[in-house]
Amino acid sequence: LALASETFRVQILTADAFNPTLQQISSNRLSHPLSTRQRKPIPSLIVLHQSNNNNSFDMSKPTFDIFTLRSIRSDALLRYNSLNQSEPLRINLYMFFTLGLFAYPSISEAVVGEPASLFPGVVLSVAGGAFCAFRFVRECGFRSNKLNRIEKEMNAQLLSVQFPSAASRFSSDRVTYDAPISLGRLQASGLRSRRIIALCGTASQLKDALLMFRVLRNRLAQSKSAVVVVPTDGSSSEDWGFDGLELRNSLYLATPENLEQWKEYFQSLASNDNDATSSQKLTWLGLTNTGKSFGSGVGEPPKLLEVFGQNLLPFDILDEEDSDDASITNDKKQKVLASQKAFYSALTTGDLDAMTGDIYETGFVRDVDEVIENGGRIDGWESCLAAGARPANMKISGSDVLLISETEAYSTTIEFPEPGDGFARGTLLALQRWKRLKDGDDWKLELHQTIPWSPESKAGGLLMCDCRGCVALTRGPDRSWSFRGMID
DSSP states (O other): OOHHHHHHHHHHHHHHHHHHHHHHHHHHTTSSSSGGOOOOOSHHHHHOOOOTSSSSOOOTTTEEETTTTTEEEEHHHHHHHHHOOOHHHHHHHHHHHHHHHHHHHHHHHHHSOOOOOIIIIIHHHHHHHHHHHHHHHHHHHHHHHHHHHHHHHHHHHTOOOEOOOOGGGHHHHHHHOOOOOOOHHHHGGGGOOOOOEEEOOOOOHHHHHHHHHHHHHHHHHTTTTEEEEEEEEOOGGGGOOHHHHHHHHHHEEEESSSHHHHHHHHHHHTTTTTTTTTTGGGGGEEETTTEEEEEEEESSSSOOHHHHHTTOOOOOOOOOOOOOOOOOSSSSHHHHHHHHHHHHHHHTTTTEEEEEIBBBBBSSOOOHHHHHHHHHOEEEEHHHTTTSSTTTTTTEEEEEEESSSSSSSEEEEEEEEOOOOOOOOOEEEEEEEEEOOOOOOOEEEEEEEEEEOOOOOOOOOOEEEEEEEEEEEOOTTTTTTOOOOOOO
């Protein structure tokens, strides 16, 4: 023990004796002129390449998948295997049982010592093999659909966009843009990550589809969402309904950096649709801030209010003290805002005469008619404004207005119902569509829609009201609000 402790002490002293030398070498190295050079910053996204060009480190290199009988990106297979651990096991089990059951009549004599009887041996083995083969093909189809979706999500990461700079608000003649950034780098940038909705179509298709985005422009900012417009006919923002001032204030409107690359991507989405004319129709795609798709479609624009309630939730808590939109300065917008406040005054106080006589337009709305025709129930304003049923203490904040023409306008606001009035605590996003016959007339409310909208939870229903009353739509278990058609 004494010898061991002495050896240990000598080792410690020897190591300490070398410390000054090491410190001197380290200080000399730091004082070397070459050490003053700064290291280049490492990018947030690194693509691995092999120097001998055999793509051994290229994670996007296609790999043949025996269960789908086609080539799949290696990184797509890697993500699939990490997210679906039980599905490959089921596929292998069904394949094993299929081969075993179909082979039983031939190998039964070698296995059990006697040939299989026609019944029940051969009949049951063939029936069981057919059932397992059906489930094997079914599971392989599920695997192919999931891999197809993952591949398209990963291909979208290569697309680049340009966002308007904040200085565009103060420019009087043009919109300035930041440097291009890929969607993959954008979604990996942390606080700068955004949800993306991309639209592809002709000028007339984009003009109709972008209307609701223009109406809900402030809500796009609150949800950190951006819209990428991909025209197929070379149209510009003026063709989509934007004037110079609105365009400079539309910081949510991104520009594709490589238009042809974006068009090819949307053509690949439309190529999976059975309709031969799908490439000529409006196409849209939605991506979360992590790069996963939350919806896609062809032919019709997204039902944007429902998308907000499900996928474009606000990032921050909404405040009752938020002021109205600063752009509401002219008299025309002020009149729309005054009509909105009159509507909420009648709603909270239960003024039936004002609601049915002065506020609402007498015409029926097609959106409400569709709900009634499909078996929905409409509650008249008499019951909606009754004591205990109306939101008596509800407050609103953050209102904004968009004038489409002299006879059409839209307004949005955030509703804060009082929990004591029979309503759950939370916030709602409301949208109103206003009409009038000519300039100078009072604005009449044509349609009022409201949906729960808060950072904590997704919406469970949608309320629509016209001059007759209100109808409610609820989210069913079949996920009817999940617009994942084309990318699936």
